[in-house]
Amino acid sequence: MTYVWGFLTPVPQENKAAYLESARKSWELFKEYGAVSMHECWEAEVPEGKLTSFPLAVKREQGEAVVFSWMIWPDKESADRCGASFETDARWKEMMDMPFDGKRMIYGSFEPIFEA
Template identity: 45%
Template sequence: MSYIDGFVIAVPNANREKFIGYARTFDVIFIEFGAIRVVECWGVDVPDGKLTDFRRAVQAKEDESVVFSWVEWPDKATRDAGMEKIMKDPRMDAATDMPFDGKRMIFGGFAPVVSLPD
């Protein structure tokens, strides 16, 4: 079964197009090194919760939107090998000019337990 890297970030609304360009530039590297699919989703209906929510998780400000992203890999071994190559790839040096505050990104790796259709 596949392996998923998930990400949630806050992106200033003024940087929406810059973010899309940034994602288009760097997401192809994930595909090149073994990812099956990369999805970047701009928050449209991200409600405030009573206890916690996506906005609080990334300390989103009034002028920011929440972006939910994931990278799908065939398996964890492919992901680990791919991420090692990505981190060494010289194209990643340009990733320092991020259109968002990377310190507020939350991320993690996940093993699917239910996947439909399968």
């Protein structure tokens, strides 16, 4: 069964083009490591919450957009292999100039329990 990496991050509005370029570059490497698909979604309607919300989760600041992303892998082993390559493949280090605050990025790995 597939395996999913999920991300939520705040990105300055003025960095939208740089974020998109970064995603396009990284996709080539993720694909090489076996990723099936990558989805980058720019905030359209993301309401503020009182207890929980996407903006609260990433501590969105004025002038930032919330980006919701996920990546599909054929299996956990492929995802783990790619994750391990972050330490060994120098090409990842070339992409470290991220157009967002990585300290406020939320991420995790997920095992699908239903797909339609």
